[in-house]
Amino acid sequence: MMKFTKPNFIFLVGGIIIYVVDIGVDFWVVSKYFCQRQYSWSILILCFRGFSSLITQIFSYEWFKNDWEGTDTGKLKWIFLVHLFQCGIFIRYWFALKYGCQAAFKQNSGGDASETDPSNFIQKQAIDVVTDINMLRVFKTFLETTPQLFVQIYILMEHGKNNFDQYAAIIMSFCGISFSTVDYQTSLRKSLPDKDEFHVLPKLVYLFYKLLTITSWILSFSLITLLSVRSSVTLLVFLWICGFIWTLKQHTAFCKSKKMEYLYRSVVGIILIFTFFNIKGRKTKVYISIYYATHTVVTLGILFAYIFWKPPIIKEIHFTIVSILTVLSLVLGIIFLVLYYRWFHPTAYCRPQACSDETDGETEQRERAKPGRFQNFIMQ
Structure with missing residues (x-):
């Protein structure tokens, strides 16, 4: 199993910053369109944002239910409430920062150990929680960021106005696509x-x-x-x-x-x-x-x-x-x-592993290891 490294943690923090800034830029652009009485563009951008948020919250909550199956229902009620207010992604980011910090700065486990080995538990937790976030970001990228990029370029081509807010929105869209695609592929390799x-x-x-x-x-x-x-x-x-x-x-x-x-x-x-x-x-x-x-x-x-x-x-x-x-x-x-x-x-x-290279205990651990989402x- 690959390790969650310090550069991975830095990319995680960068992704959080871009996510928050992207929200701010969206509402800034929407407010500018409202002030210019271009209500249709404002509503369209808000629809992309709302639809993307709704879909990602639904999947996020379902994954929490699947992962916490058999645990205290009180926790799931709080999780549902947070997702109802469209803030579920921040819970996942909190878990990612928690496990990511421990895995990147406090863990020194060997890379060849099994995923079920206690010394690698934090590493697996960090990779799994970041993987879930990157899966949700892929959804967000193509449900919101890419359509918004299309709308912004269309507005720019139709009206030919060189507004700073439009360029800011386009740049943030490209940054969002860049981070989500690279992080997705990185998570694929690790998971x-x-x-x-x-x-x-x-x-x-x-x-x-x-x-x-x-x-x-x-x-x-x-x-x-x-x-x-x-x-x-x-x-x-x-x-x-x-x-x-x-x-x-x-x-x-x-x-x-x-x-x-x-x-x-x-x-x-x-x-x-x-x-x-x-x-x-x-x-x-x-x-x-x-x-x-x-x-x-x-x-x-x-x-x-x-x-x-x-x-x-x-x-x-x-x-x-x-x-x-x-x-x-x-x-x-x-x-x-x-x-x-x-x-x-x-x-x-x-790739198939040679059976002679594994002990019986390692083979049993591999068989019992739960496949990742x-x-x-x-x-x-």
Whole structure:
């Protein structure tokens, strides 16, 4: 089992700071729009925030119920009350800081010990609680941050105003996407057995792959929204339906209840609108090729549609710049994707261990070890 290190703790603190600042920036932008009497944008941003918070609180509370099954019901009532007021994530951050500090600064256990070894208990607790947070942040990223980024870029392209608050919101959105994607992949490596450490170079390649492909897709959607809002909404709904149906066909088993499983599949359908995820941990060469080939065709189709119709809402020079950025980010994103999956992706998942290298006690401990929730989560 990998260890929770001091750099991991620093990233955890940084994630908390960005989370709090992101909330402040959201309400600041909303207040600015209200003052400018742009009520529709304010309501839309608040809807993204509210919907994301509701979904993450539901999953967070369900995970607390699953993890604390058989414990005092009084604790669960307090946990429910905190989640009802949309503050459940802060409880998880408190546990993360508590166990993370102990694991990073006070534990010196060996890395080869079993997860059930008492000396590694704090390490496992720290990794598990941070993993849960990063899972929730992935939900938040694609339910709130990415749609907000799309809205902010659309407003910027439509009105052409250089407002500081808009740039601040865009920067915070990119920071949120960056931290959540990298932290998610780091947690994946730590939580699943026999994964290699996620070093700096793979992190950068993975980060650029995600950011560039998502940026290209958001710019494309901004263009089609300027062309026709109805067409944009129709395309989004169609892509969500395709993602949801594909998720159904994968027969995911992430949640204990059927209702939560369908909610999970619905959320994954939204995530698949913006980026690719392998929800079953299988080989993805065919799926990911189809996914990004479709993105490329749709992106080029949107650009050609703009060239054909030439809507007056956007200046030609602006369209040229956006088109170059869209194509360039898509090409570079796919290049980084190929680099990541060719040289940095952990292709060996749960490598078999030689039985002769384990004592009977170690074998029993491995069999009794409870599998982490992350093994049922979307695995890339």
